[in-house]
Amino acid sequence: MTTIAIVTFDGFNEIDSFVALSILNRVARPAWRAVLVAPSREITSMNGVRISAHAELEAAAEADAVLVGSGTKTRDVVADARTMGRLRLDPARQVIGSQCSGALVLAKLGLLAGTPVCTDRRTKATLESEGVSVLEQPLFARGNVATAGGCLASVYLAAWTIAKLAGEDAARAALAYVVPVGEERAAAEHALDVAAGATRAPRASKGYRG
């Protein structure tokens, strides 16, 4: 059984959590499942959509991979010792990633010590004020820990996670389902390139060409 837990808090950004959930669940392997985990069974997104999580935070400790989503209340989460204490992650045996302000959670857990980080522009200011080096690129990885910045970098974080757990061909196949029609090859290969190049920093991002 391979389980990926997408950690999602109240006030969450829908793109960050659901793009990862959807792409990760496209992997065509038996006993492979991506789920949303949250501090409580019901949480509400930043745009007012109430959802039921699949499981509570403690389930992340048992997952093969854990991706921490972003949202409007991540600063409150990080300041809440009780919630943070429920989140037990181990980069020695788990693949771990964060999306945008999710980097604050990984930093608080001590998982980003001495490594540059990708995040959104707002979180960048917070992390830099704490002495963290923030990169101008969508994804950076060191060992089993990756950080992503910009909601739609969730596509790259999902590709990196699948590649780590199941190989690049599995990531390519999963991406093939979700990329825009007529752009399949270019979009999937670009995402795989970003994922494969995520251990290099700074990366000279060329991005899309229309």
Added chain:
Amino acid sequence: MTTIAIVTFDGFNEIDSFVALSILNRVARPAWRAVLVAPSREITSMNGVRISAHAELEAAAEADAVLVGSGTKTRDVVADARTMGRLRLDPARQVIGSQCSGALVLAKLGLLAGTPVCTDRRTKATLESEGVSVLEQPLFARGNVATAGGCLASVYLAAWTIAKLAGEDAARAALAYVVPVGEERAAAEHALDVAAGATRAPRASKGYRG
């Protein structure tokens, strides 16, 4: 007040509905709101996430724009006269779009007569068997009605919708929040190009360049 209704059914694809919802709600205008509407207050996504919709299907009739999402049960929806009867759309006064299998709903409502369509590969076979011409591109628009194919073409459909309702600058600003860090300009301009070029078919898609 500008309202965009994202029509979402049981078994829905999370990327299709939530990427549009999130981008559309980035438009910084007073009294502007994108909401999820569904046949019942609670529905469950294709990956087992139960959500509460903001409103029921009838609300789409009052919206300025209506985007129909995709999912695993769209064929059942289209076959259900009672559900379809609750969905009253008017392309004379509403901006209307579909994502992937959502095209089946627009076709059933008679909104795609005589126009080529964008959709996903599975729906393509269904529509072609009914004599509809399906394009190898992510987005096509004629007048107030657009169709998109491939989950992540939801970015383009959202850009097109904002451009129709509020202009290209508003679309550019909304996209700036969600594109990957380090690729902001290229990714946003590509999406705007696809949206602006959506009235041309067939479009020579160049897609992304990594």
